[in-house]
Amino acid sequence: MADTKTKATVGIVNDEVQTENTTPAVEEIELDAEETKNQFRIHEEDFIQGLIDAAGYASEETQHIEIIRDKKLYFAFDIRPLAEDEYDRCKKKWTKYVRNKQFGMKLPEETNNVKYRASLIHTATVEADRDKLWDNKKVWEALRAKGLQIMNGLDVIEYCLKAGEKDKVLECIDALSGYDSNLEEVAKN
Known part of the structure; x- marks a missing residue:
């Protein structure tokens, strides 16, 4: 040898x-x-x-998010990184599948991107903040009193975050989860 x-x-x-x-x-x-x-x-x-x-990255790494509009802090929460299976579960939950008779299997037809994105934010929010904000029954009742249809925490996210704010939060989640845009730097490390 x-x-x-x-x-x-x-x-x-x-x-x-x-x-x-x-x-x-x-x-x-x-x-x-x-x-x-x-x-x-x-x-x-x-x-x-x-x-x-x-x-231990999921429990130790967090990032503080503040929702500020017109120089006024509306609310804040902490997010954590998501594991790959959490991304996958959110995607599967909000994807409509149809049975293809030719292949004899279910194939994805369409993903409800609004619910999928809200689901990622909901899942990535640390549990204490999720309970205080998205899953808080008092918040649900107050929003229902304003005429909004609230069935769960995802609806709160949809009504309380603007589309651009959701994008920025999702970018932070992706960065925390290791989805860096600079692949060369990741490959070197």
């Missing part, structure tokens, strides 16, 4: 260069297969802790 060399990036701590506000210097070194395995074994606990920390 040929002795292959692989590149590994290793953080080298140099006490003379490093200060408390800088990160360790990174140096590219050539390692053979056995040395690479040893490096992975040495840093296995760091990798495991990194995976555990990365998995």
Whole structure:
């Protein structure tokens, strides 16, 4: 078996260069297969802790959203990132399917984009704010008294957020969820 060399990036701590506000210097070194395995074994606990920390993104990362019109704060709420299955559930719930007799299966016909977008915002809103704003029965009753048809929290979102505001909130949700527009930067990381 040929002795292959692989590149590994290793953080080298140099006490003379490093200060408390800088990160360790990174140096590219050539390692053979056995040395690479040893490096992975040495840093296995760091990798495991990194995976555990990365998995907690949904509960730890939030962004504060304020709805301001004419320099007046109307309301504010926090959003969290969505997992891919949450995006998928929202999409499936608001997509109409029809049975195709030729293929013998259901195919998507049309998605109710208004409900889908409201569903994403509702799902991404942290639970405490969702209960205070979108799912608050007092809010529902007050909006019904104004003649609006409110059946659930999605209706509150539809009536209380303008289309452009929904777009901006959805952009924030996508950014928190890792859907960056700069794919080159994501690929480098």
